[in-house]
Amino acid sequence: MNSNRIGFIDFLRGFALFGILAVNLPFFSKPMYLIASLGENKTLFDCIGSWIVAFFFESKFYVLFSFLFGYGFYIQLTNGPKNSTKARYFRRILGLGILGILHGIFLFIGDILLSYAILGVLLWFLRNRSIPQLLRLSLYFLVLAIICRIGMSLAEGYFKSELESRLPQLLEESRKAYLGGFWENTKQRTIDTILSIPFLVFYQWPNVLSMFCFGFAAAKGSIFSDWEKTRSGLRKFFPWMLIIGILGNGLYTLHSRHILPENIQIIWKFVFAITDTASAPALTFCYVYLLGNYFFSERSFGDKPWFESMGKLSLSIYIGESFVCTWIFCGWGLGYFDQLGSYLVLLLTPFIWIFFSIVALIWKRFFTLGPMEWALRSWTYWKMIR
Template sequence: MWRYDGRTPTADSKVTGVRAVDRIAEIDALRGFALFGILLANIVFFASGYPAHLAADPAYASRLDSAATWLIAFLIDTKFYLLFSFLFGYSFTLQIDSAARADARFTPRFLRRLGGLFVLGILHAVLLFHGDILTTYALLGLILLTFRKVSTTVALASALMLTVAVAVTVLLAGNPVAVDSTAALIEGARTTDAFRGGPGSVIAEHLRLVPAQLASNAGQAPLALSAFLVGLAAGRGRVLSDLDRYAHLLRRIQWIGYPVGLAGALVFASGGGTRNTGTLAVGLLTAPLLAAAYGASALLLLRSRMGSRPVRGLAAAGRMALSNYVGQSVICVLVFTGCGFGLVGRIAPSLVILVAFAIFGCQLAMSAWWMGRHRYGPLEWVLRVITYARRPSP
């Protein structure tokens, strides 16, 4: 495993002076991999107004388009935000260590960071993407803070109980965001028309979608917190810092995660996804296992000889993941809404996937260029100023 200081790869070296500890490339690369999955999940909400109301766009009902929609539900939906959440929990332990090395109080730092994330998330949700996750992360971070001193066993047990409790609640109480199909089609058309307008129309529609999005986030939040706690446990064991030691664990995660996770994903995608209470419950139970298998596979690949080049490309994107996450929304707004080309509702789902690949390819190139010249991404720099209450050293 090689480590790097953000610009030049080095061979298992410790950095002296400004940087106390090298960044571990595989962690950033895994974050970059998760970022691509999130783009694939989110872009459908920019490309059409119907998914926001749990409906398929009736203009695209061909076999190819249906297959593309099914594939996203099968492999992507409800999986990658869990991987990103796991990394949030893992990074929490790294931030604790960073404060300890600097002999600084951790809690004020972390609270300032959460405040910055919350404000940024509000702006993101109103101006760019109603499905923002940053505000949810900021609020859940307050709960994560209370778990700071619990044992690893308690953290993992709490994660398991949260996942099971959410699935059982959905199964017994029903899907809180479900609507009837006729209303969904009407609302989907309304949202699509609103997104074809200018900035005022887009922002107004984002605000109108707030209640539905809050209900959706309420369903996602417990699972995100569960992934936070698994990340907290993994961070304490420094799993991602010593992949050779934990390679057997990663393979075991694959052996369990893929059979169970793919079986659950098949039920989820084929049975109606989030529109069906039963399939949603199955998806919620099994998505964490498939997300874990994805992460394990990515790490095993990235630590191999074949993975050296992907590590370099993905790591740069992962180092500025916050900027890239918001940047994806900026690009999608320009491509799909009336603020730019106005292509919402005019691109088939099968082609939307190709658009996502093109966007992420551009982000990989831009990230490599930017991180070759700067220590932090633009929004990472802003968040660091807020976290440390001072300008970062160059």
């Protein structure tokens, strides 16, 4: 694998960290029961901030990270001694799962690391599949995602009525806990993390598996080793993906942010489930295509170090962003929980991301690995990595 290919993957990770932060910040800043609800926003600016997150960021960046995870899985298989590949991989998966549990309890209710660890076990058994087989599996999991979305849509009315009856109590408990001390935060976050598991399983897991397979197939095909060749192939799909991405995510925004009527016919729930599932990967495809054109051009020379440094430290920065966000909003820190609207929360995103990009640049001057990467790699290789 040449340096350009590795560099572009790190570049994509650095970009994805921005999108992940934009999606995660609302879950740090207010009770999870308010996110994307009718009562979330009070002003037009807050509504606009919520619409921007829904259209450009929601569901696109965990899809991108899942693709990169599958891509990285292939790199792990092809590097290092073959006789210890299985042991290394499952140690890495276990370490990732432990980090995910700790992250979900102490920092962020929407942790994705534990999901990656659990689903990554299945990826091991797909390692010998051919590229066409992996692509078909990716499509099958995408169909499964649509089926799960339809099921969630049909059950939405029941859960909404159950939630509305308990909402005032839940909001009061959440605000009191997150504005309290560290252990009050931890207890409430653990409860919220457990409650979010069904959502993760039915809403995210099929998409994650689809992108795992797609990323693995992409790595096997070395699609980023020759960008000029890859670009000519991707260019054929770009106009269609852009149309699907814009129209589908526009519909998703109208639907998820309650701009469309609430009481709709069942047929429309099927339409929303299909468009919601298909349009996020379509727009993600457009992001990757446009970023690839930019990265492999001379214009990106000055930006590469920022994005690539963050990409190489993506695990440390992901957890570091969670720590900073928790400090901003929880009672043991600055205590801004449920006090900032969606517009101001969105404006925080570039400032936090730029702060960590500077940290990453400085860190890479002195160290090869980030602290979390060092710990996970040392555990994976079962020896202290320098």
